[in-house]
Amino acid sequence: MSIPEIVNEQVMEYVQTYVEEKWPDENEEERQLMEKELELWAVSEKRDIQAKWEPEQVVEAAERIVEIKPEIELKFRIGDTLVKGRLAEFGDQIHIAQLNGRYAVILEGDSFVFDKAFSPVELLQPEPFEVVAKRIAEKKADPNDDDVPF
Numbered sequence: 001m002s003i004p005e006i007v008n009e010q011v012m013e014y015v016q017t018y019v020e021e022k023w024p025d026e027n028e029e030e031r032q033l034m035e036k037e038l039e040l041w042a043v044s045e046k047r048d049i050q051a052k053w054e055p056e057q058v059v060e061a062a063e064r065i066v067e068i069k070p071e072i073e074l075k076f077r078i079g080d081t082l083v084k085g086r087l088a089e090f091g092d093q094i095h096i097a098q099l100n101g102r103y104a105v106i107l108e109g110d111s112f113v114f115d116k117a118f119s120p121v122e123l124l125q126p127e128p129f130e131v132v133a134k135r136i137a138e139k140k141a142d143p144n145d146d147d148v149p150f
Contacts, residue, residue: 007065018053054060055091071086
């Protein structure tokens with residue numbers, strides 16, 4: 001069994017445990033609906049955030065996977081921006097938040113390194129986090145955004 005298969009199996013086991021603990025009765029309608037939703041989610045090629053687990057639950061599930069493969073990658077898109085990091089960094093240096101119906105990703109680090117090509121961003125004097133957070137909080141949602149990711 002390959003590492004991706006092992007990881008997928010671990011995630012699905014964790015999901016199944018979550019469902020069984022939340023709805024012990026197999027015949028409960030809500031449980032059956034959740035199982036169907038998760039089956040569809042699992043086979044989808046491009047998946048949206050599910051908003052079902054608390055951050056602590058996600059971190060716990062991620063820790064189990066990281067035990068198997070410490071360097072496993074976490075890769076996703078927010079809008080048109082690709083974010084790549086290690087799954088082990090989720091909850092510690094990679095954070096996902098929601099504000100005014102939109103998503104925000106907060107990345108923490110001690111330094112920045114840019115690739116060879118020049119960018120004006122390299123000249124940035126970073127603003128305090130609170131200033132950026134306030135600006136984002138005050139931003140109005142785009143009325144043309146239909147909330148469909150693709």
